Amino acid sequence: MKATLATTREIRLAARPVGEPRPEDFALVDAPLPALRDGQVLVRNTWMSVDPYMRGRMDDVPSPVLPPFAIGAPLEGSAVGEVVASRAPGVPVGATVAHFLGWREHAALDAEAVTVVDTALAPAQAYLGPLGTTGLTAYIALTEIAPVRGGDVVLVSAAAGAVGSVAGQLARRFGAARVIGSAGGPEKVKKVVSDFGFDAAVDHRAGPIAPQLAAVAPDGIDVYLDHVGGEHLEAAIGALRVNGRAALIGAISGYNATEPVPGPSNLLDAVSKRLSLRGMQVGDHLHRFGEFIGLAAPLLADGTLHTEQTVVDGLDQAPAALLGVLRGANVGKMLVRLGGGS
Numbered sequence: 001m002k003a004t005l006a007t008t009r010e011i012r013l014a015a016r017p018v019g020e021p022r023p024e025d026f027a028l029v030d031a032p033l034p035a036l037r038d039g040q041v042l043v044r045n046t047w048m049s050v051d052p053y054m055r056g057r058m059d060d061v062p063s064p065v066l067p068p069f070a071i072g073a074p075l076e077g078s079a080v081g082e083v084v085a086s087r088a089p090g091v092p093v094g095a096t097v098a099h100f101l102g103w104r105e106h107a108a109l110d111a112e113a114v115t116v117v118d119t120a121l122a123p124a125q126a127y128l129g130p131l132g133t134t135g136l137t138a139y140i141a142l143t144e145i146a147p148v149r150g151g152d153v154v155l156v157s158a159a160a161g162a163v164g165s166v167a168g169q170l171a172r173r174f175g176a177a178r179v180i181g182s183a184g185g186p187e188k189v190k191k192v193v194s195d196f197g198f199d200a201a202v203d204h205r206a207g208p209i210a211p212q213l214a215a216v217a218p219d220g221i222d223v224y225l226d227h228v229g230g231e232h233l234e235a236a237i238g239a240l241r242v243n244g245r246a247a248l249i250g251a252i253s254g255y256n257a258t259e260p261v262p263g264p265s266n267l268l269d270a271v272s273k274r275l276s277l278r279g280m281q282v283g284d285h286l287h288r289f290g291e292f293i294g295l296a297a298p299l300l301a302d303g304t305l306h307t308e309q310t311v312v313d314g315l316d317q318a319p320a321a322l323l324g325v326l327r328g329a330n331v332g333k334m335l336v337r338l339g340g341g342s
Helices: 124-128 133-145 162-173 186-194 209-216 230-239 282-301 315-326
Strands: 007-013 026-032 040-049 079-086 096-099 106-110 153-156 178-183 200-203 221-226 240-248 276-279 309-313 333-337
Touching: 007 315, 026 315, 040 096, 040 124, 079 106, 079 124, 096 124, 124 333, 133 162, 133 221, 133 240, 133 282, 153 162, 162 178, 162 221, 178 186, 178 209, 186 200, 200 209, 209 230, 221 230, 230 240, 309 315, 315 333
Parallel strands: 153 178, 153 221, 178 200, 221 240, 240 276, 309 333
Antiparallel strands: 007 026, 040 079, 040 106, 040 333, 079 096
16 A cells, blocks of 8 residues: 555445435545554455345434444445555454455454455455355354254245355255245246256246245245245245244345335234244354354365355446345345455
8 A cells, every 4th residue: 555545435325215225325435544543454445245234224214233324424334355554463464354344445444343364265255255244144044043954845035146045055955855946037047946056946026926936845845044025925934834944034125115014914824833933133143153164165165165246346336236236136146346356
């Protein structure tokens, strides 16, 4: 880094969206870089993650997990980058680190807020996807929230997405007898089976989910990973067998809703079938990262775990990338490559 570097660029929230966000809800601005204090590092971000949950933080709604983005303040999210200046002895210049101040080209952080990652084990961007909270979400969902047992039939919604594509492969490894995915459009449906190894997939754009699910799982399912909510959750509740388990990870079908979203009409089935419907926040499980990476890194290295990315270039394209995720434009992880990413 040149000693004269005094500013960076960042994406700020310009307005709170009503319904689907618009490009004018974001602003790309030049911002001053603060002088580093003792114990801090300056990171040049090379990759940043774009995730559906960010839509919720654009609304002025209190959350027990993460506060809403502030108008006029930069957005934030997972990123990786190179340390270009350091006043923290344990984090040297040149280290590659993961942190939570994405949506900007440079970030000044306390050393405690960054994690040095091993790029000899996997490329830096993998720590935003299969070796990041994306992969950890799939792992926790299948081992703790809705644990897979030998012989189970597992349904994964958004199966061509970042979490879903990993979850289907892990479910098989954990003993599932049959793994079914849902995706949007014939190309994604084909990829879920041919590339991600699912046994079958249904197309939510082709018609109602419930009859399609009945055709590929006529005897029902045991485990459901929900990223979509709405019709998907209702169909899964109907298909779950007695003592079935569901991990409620997200509900992207309602993220842009301007009115309250109705719940499943068959929720009473959860009582009669003794179902477990459990929500999860991956931030509650970060202490299991080491355990997960020990499992996943070798699978990623030898190709057993197949992952894909949808990449857009440049910080100025980050808002369009988020809109794309909310519309289902991505296969695998949606990433923004910043200057220096490769």
